[in-house]
Amino acid sequence: xxxxxxxxxxxxxxxxxxxxxxxxxxxxxxxxxxxxxxxxxxxxxxxxxxxxxxxxxxxxxxxxxxxxxxxxxxxxxxxxxxxxxxxxxxxxxxxxxxxxxxxxxxxxxxxxxxxxxxxxxxxxxxxxxxxxxxxxxxxxxxxxxxxxxxxxxxxxxxxxxxxxxxxxxxxxxxxxxxxxxxxxxxxxxxxxxxxxxxxxxxxxxxxxxxxxxxxxxxxxxxxxxxxxxxxxxxxxxxxxxxxxxxxxxxxxxxxxxxxxxxxxxxxxxxxxxxxxxxxxxxxxxxxxxxxxxxxxxxxxxxxxxxxxxxxxxxxxxxxxxxxxxxxxxxxxxxxxxxxxxxxxxxxxxxxxxxxxxxxxxxxxxxxxxxxxxxxxxxxxxxxxxxxxxxxxxxxxxxxxxxxxxxxxxxxxxxxxxxxxxxxxxxxxxxxxxxxxxxx
Amino acid sequence: xxxxxxxxxxxxxxxxxxxxxxxxxxxxxxxxxxxxxxxxxxxxxxxxxxxxxxxxxxxxxxxxxxxxxxxxxxxxxxxxxxxxxxxxxxxxxxxxxxxxxxxxxxxxxxxxxxxxxxxxxxxxxxxxxxxxxxxxxxxxxxxxxxxxxxxxxxxxxxxxxxxxxxxxxxxxxxxxxxxxxxxxxxxxxxxxxxxxxxxxxxxxxxxxxxxxxxxxxxxxxxxxxxxxxxxxxxxxxxxxxxxxxxxxxxxxxxxxxxxxxxxxxxxxxxxxxxxxxxxxxxxxxxxxxxxxxxxxxxxxxxxxxxxxxxxxxxxxxxxxxxxxxxxxxxxxxxxxxxxxxxxxxxxxxxxxxxxxxxxxxxxxxxxxxxxxxxxxxxxxxxxxxxxxxxxxxxxxxxxxxxxxxxxxxxxxxxxxxxxxxxxxxxxxxxxxxxxxxxx
Numbered sequence: 001x002x003x004x005x006x007x008x009x010x011x012x013x014x015x016x017x018x019x020x021x022x023x024x025x026x027x028x029x030x031x032x033x034x035x036x037x038x039x040x041x042x043x044x045x046x047x048x049x050x051x052x053x054x055x056x057x058x059x060x061x062x063x064x065x066x067x068x069x070x071x072x073x074x075x076x077x078x079x080x081x082x083x084x085x086x087x088x089x090x091x092x093x094x095x096x097x098x099x100x101x102x103x104x105x106x107x108x109x110x111x112x113x114x115x116x117x118x119x120x121x122x123x124x125x126x127x128x129x130x131x132x133x134x135x136x137x138x139x140x141x142x143x144x145x146x147x148x149x150x151x152x153x154x155x156x157x158x159x160x161x162x163x164x165x166x167x168x169x170x171x172x173x174x175x176x177x178x179x180x181x182x183x184x185x186x187x188x189x190x191x192x193x194x195x196x197x198x199x200x201x202x203x204x205x206x207x208x209x210x211x212x213x214x215x216x217x218x219x220x221x222x223x224x225x226x227x228x229x230x231x232x233x234x235x236x237x238x239x240x241x242x243x244x245x246x247x248x249x250x251x252x253x254x255x256x257x258x259x260x261x262x263x264x265x266x267x268x269x270x271x272x273x274x275x276x277x278x279x280x281x282x283x284x285x286x287x288x289x290x291x292x293x294x295x296x297x298x299x300x301x302x303x304x305x306x307x308x309x310x311x312x313x314x315x316x317x318x319x320x321x322x323x324x325x326x327x328x329x330x331x332x333x334x335x336x337x338x339x340x341x342x343x344x345x346x347x348x349x350x351x352x353x354x355x356x357x358x359x360x361x362x363x364x365x366x367x368x369x370x371x372x373x374x375x376x377x378x379x380x381x382x383x384x385x386x387x388x389x390x391x392x393x394x395x396x397x398x399x400x401x402x403x404x405x406x407x408x409x410x411x412x413x414x415x416x417x418x419x420x421x422x423x424x425x426x427x428x429x430x431x432x433x434x435x436x437x438x439x
Numbered sequence: 440x441x442x443x444x445x446x447x448x449x450x451x452x453x454x455x456x457x458x459x460x461x462x463x464x465x466x467x468x469x470x471x472x473x474x475x476x477x478x479x480x481x482x483x484x485x486x487x488x489x490x491x492x493x494x495x496x497x498x499x500x501x502x503x504x505x506x507x508x509x510x511x512x513x514x515x516x517x518x519x520x521x522x523x524x525x526x527x528x529x530x531x532x533x534x535x536x537x538x539x540x541x542x543x544x545x546x547x548x549x550x551x552x553x554x555x556x557x558x559x560x561x562x563x564x565x566x567x568x569x570x571x572x573x574x575x576x577x578x579x580x581x582x583x584x585x586x587x588x589x590x591x592x593x594x595x596x597x598x599x600x601x602x603x604x605x606x607x608x609x610x611x612x613x614x615x616x617x618x619x620x621x622x623x624x625x626x627x628x629x630x631x632x633x634x635x636x637x638x639x640x641x642x643x644x645x646x647x648x649x650x651x652x653x654x655x656x657x658x659x660x661x662x663x664x665x666x667x668x669x670x671x672x673x674x675x676x677x678x679x680x681x682x683x684x685x686x687x688x689x690x691x692x693x694x695x696x697x698x699x700x701x702x703x704x705x706x707x708x709x710x711x712x713x714x715x716x717x718x719x720x721x722x723x724x725x726x727x728x729x730x731x732x733x734x735x736x737x738x739x740x741x742x743x744x745x746x747x748x749x750x751x752x753x754x755x756x757x758x759x760x761x762x763x764x765x766x767x768x769x770x771x772x773x774x775x776x777x778x779x780x781x782x783x784x785x786x787x788x789x790x791x792x793x794x795x796x797x798x799x800x801x802x803x804x805x806x807x808x809x810x811x812x813x814x815x816x817x818x819x820x821x822x823x824x825x826x827x828x829x830x831x832x833x834x835x836x837x838x839x840x841x842x843x844x845x846x847x848x849x850x851x852x853x854x855x856x857x858x859x860x861x862x863x864x865x866x867x868x869x870x871x872x873x874x875x876x877x878x
Contacts, residue, residue, distance in 0.1 A: 042806060069776040070769065070776045071772040071774075071779075072776075073772070104802065135765055137768065137796075138802075239751060242765075312677060312751075312873070313873055316873035316874045320874030325576055326538070326541075326577075327575065330509065330575055330679070333510040333681055334678060338508060341508070345511060358541065361511070362543050363542055363577075370481065391830070427870060428867055428870050431867050434755030434759075435761065435866075
């Protein structure tokens, strides 16, 4: 899906490239501040939180947003849905560390924070959108947050989106920024997301800013299909966050020369961010790109792709550079057997890295293929896995060394629909990250 | 679901208990043999296979079987479905290491093996049921297997089912045997299964033998609900094997005094084997037992339970004895948001180890609860996790130290239906096992 094929040899090289992408569209400023607090639920620990503001010079009526379909949405998501009816949006206030989901009094606390930001920026409270990400179930340290608002307001600057891209992350290894130009204007997006990621109609925290003047109704009409064909076609771990949010807003500073070009550029920024999110997923060592074609419907093609990228045994095999392609067949057969038993798999063609492994529903393996398949897997590996002295695993890089994927092609030869889904392997690094995330 | 609460201090203690359960029902014999071969797909390696026979003294018309719903079933599954129409079953021939799924000519090879076994046991080829488990995609070493048949026939003995329970395993840590008595007869079941386990209407390899005389039609009518309420309510890793098979057969040597008692005993043997399979799942350190009650339908209760036991982030938290209960809420909300958005979660009550964590849809956490929740998780841990010198993780025990579970209770307060689902944590041991399974 990505338009690019980048590679980086070091963190500095990657940061320099990010900086080159980071110029804010006209009419926006961002500011962040970091502070310590003691969580209500674990008062023996000192935790750190970053508060990030994205502010418009002038409130805009032209914004769109999509939110998680998880049936336990966070308080900020509930408030965000209401904000869609507001006449204008002036700022977004974002915190990491605690997601404010199902916490007692969560909505009231989020509204208090919005009111404080609004008061300092001379906005109405309804013009401030709150977003939170982090631990589910804990309460926001609202007093500490309100104390921190003036510092983040003071930090507001209109040059680079990089501090905001860094401010919103949790377990992400690196910030994610993508941009596209349309005429004299630009579309710039940032994303947070590393785990609990199989979005359902919206995703993680994504903010897409543009100075191109596109009216609210058109922004909203474009955001749904853009999310649907990008963020909604990935899964890092099949889990759907309670906080997923995508916001798109226009400062309207630059006339839009071509709405079609704007929509294509929006799609590209979303697609590029999608790949960034998967590549920087928790513990990800290989990105999987599964293209299902020849399907009777697009929905089936997508569901089959999801079944493959969510099959733990196939994911583990990929982690070990082990071309255990039987596990791929299992994942396809599992989905079809359970959900689409009418589909005939007898003509199925499967390829891994362009090498045919299944033809007409039968394996097509030879001893000589093993080495080629291993080479394809190794070529897509982002880094070698190695435990530290304590037996814990963590990625040795904090930048994306390359953009190669493990390429899986499944042609059912049963129709003309297709879909491409992104996913990741299942690694020791994922388990280390998540078996003791809070301590 | 289990009727027992066993614990074992050592492998020897566990084996002694297995031996006490292992007496074969009248009318059955089992035999195994182990041999080396070079796989067609990886001829540089020498692999080992065990061939196991389960034979009746006299072929029986009274048998039942259920098979995987995976849409890429193995050749033995395809043949097994045909065998259901045969007048009688006389023997089962089972191999581990290679599952004979989608392999070119797979059915012909399996039939050749059945014919060889039939010829040596004076049966018709249609009276022999083949079963294979192991790597998907590879070809069976049929010549080596046929050469090994006489040794397994010579090994046939009518005393203990333990050699067969040991012969059918792959990555299992220990054999699994459960029994129940009805009148003067018995029901004895064995199971193989450790990974690729979320059965769909049948499961792994399970053989249930009885000497109680129960006619074919009644055996078949009883097997479906027994599987449905036991094997079909567990998931180790959400993957559905291409080889899942459950066979139930009666030698008819003992009159059955009470069909109701037989059905209850059959259910109990299946339920006990289900818990054994989960507890011995690949890399499992904690067994999860999720009871969903107050649901509008049983199907929803079961699906919600499955969503919890298959949520990677919750599974990782459990592995780390980390009561990250937010991830539990995420898993419930993910399913309801995607599949049952009409369900009202605002009155939901959730407990972990009997401790209330969510009430009326809001978290009910206090600092003091953290230690109690951690204690519950630690109490259900089967062993401590520690990498070896090479950084690989494997379980330090090959017996089940206890039968305690992580107990999750979710009451939706929306109806009277309920379901209990078994699952497991997601551990370094699982990744180590599966990232390099074949080498």
